[in-house]
Amino acid sequence: MKILHVAHFFYPCLSAGGVVNASYQIALKESMDNDVKVITSDSCKERLKFPDGRYDVDVDGIKVDYFKNLSNRFKLATMLDTPLSAPFKIRKDIKNYEIVHIHEHRQTLAIFASHFARKNNIPYIVQAHGSVLPFFQKEGLKNLFDKVFGFRILHNASCVFALTEVEKEQYLKMGVEEERIEIVPLGINLVEYEDLPAFGRFRSKFNIEDDEKLILFVGRIHEIKGLDLLMDSFNDLINGLRDDAKDEKIKLAIVGPDDGYLSRLEEKIKDYSLEEKVIITGPLYNEEKQEALVDCDLFVMPSRYESFTTSGLEAMACSKPLVLTKNNHIHDWVDGNVGLACDDDKDSLREAIQAVLFDKNLSRTFGENGKKLVVEKYNWDIINNQILEIYRKFL
Structure with a gap:
């Protein structure tokens, strides 16, 4: 043809x-x-x-x-x-x-x-x-x-x-x-995910301890991606951990190129005094992006509008659970299957992140379901x- x-x-x-x-x-x-x-x-x-x-x-x-x-x-x-x-x-x-x-x-x-x-x-x-x-x-x-x-x-x-x-x-x-x-x-191209990087490479590069929980965002740093909402929720999460999770150490990594929103994002991080908790790597591609996916505990996409989430599929190929807003068109098959879908507000996003991040069995189940789904369909x-x-x- x-x-x-x-x-x-x-x-x-x-x-x-x-x-x-x-x-x-x-x-x-x-x-x-x-x-x-x-x-x-x-x-x-x-x-x-x-x-x-x-x-x-x-x-x-x-x-x-x-x-x-x-x-x-x-x-x-x-x-x-x-x-x-x-x-x-x-x-x-x-x-x-x-x-x-x-x-x-x-x-x-x-x-x-x-x-x-x-x-x-x-x-x-x-x-x-x-x-x-x-x-x-x-x-x-x-x-x-x-x-x-x-x-x-x-x-x-x-x-x-x-x-x-x-x-x-x-x-x-x-x-x-x-x-x-x-x-x-x-x-996604399954061949690219047959031989994933060893755990710990991304964490080593950005001084993240093995016992720290790592939340990952991958995408353009643009207003439409909802990074202000993510920062509001992450700040509340850090400052409002349950008694049984007070000792948890959590970091957030934001991976992607600046598309006009980086300066505002950095201001918000500074306003919340989260400089030690939030890592902005810039764009990462191919193996370096896979290193970030392998090392994270949760992939989050808080977009105000999203028709599909290719980076979410990549996270699924690495057996990672998802959290995304219902503004994402794929939320209907994500929610309760490979992750959680939440409302477009900081409390709902925080609750969804918290629910997956601190439940190892739920996180493992979502990750296994996601890997199976990309193999069979996506x-x-x-x-x-x-x-x-x-x-x-x-x-």
């Missing part, structure tokens, strides 16, 4: 969030038995460099074209690319592919790819990755984009991928017919087969 992927950020720009990892993993799996190409931009926190040329770059066996943006700063501010050469190259090259897979539709490359796909009668898929509705940030710009381009991109798609039933409902609100919506979750081998079967419907 000849498959073209369209993504406005792509590997190695892991700081752009989980969509980069998802699009990379899908393309990687597909490239094993198919002719796969990715078109993307050179944007990242710092513009990507290509000393040997930016077209047909080999990324672990995936062919990638990195279009040069006129302004990286404009891209980061608006999420819109300015790739002057893209329309001409896409118009010429798109005829070589049987199906187009667009990752996030509110982007310039999606405009070009969807337009030329329609002109050449090539089916295309849209996978919004949690950004179906125009809310939380840049709402005005998103609404304007939808009126000019977004609705057309969605409505002309052969199919759209929803991560969850909640996202399916969002597509329906955007006017997409139900028969064109497929539920396709995210996953891994890229299974999901890739599902995606390929959907592609074939339109060929």
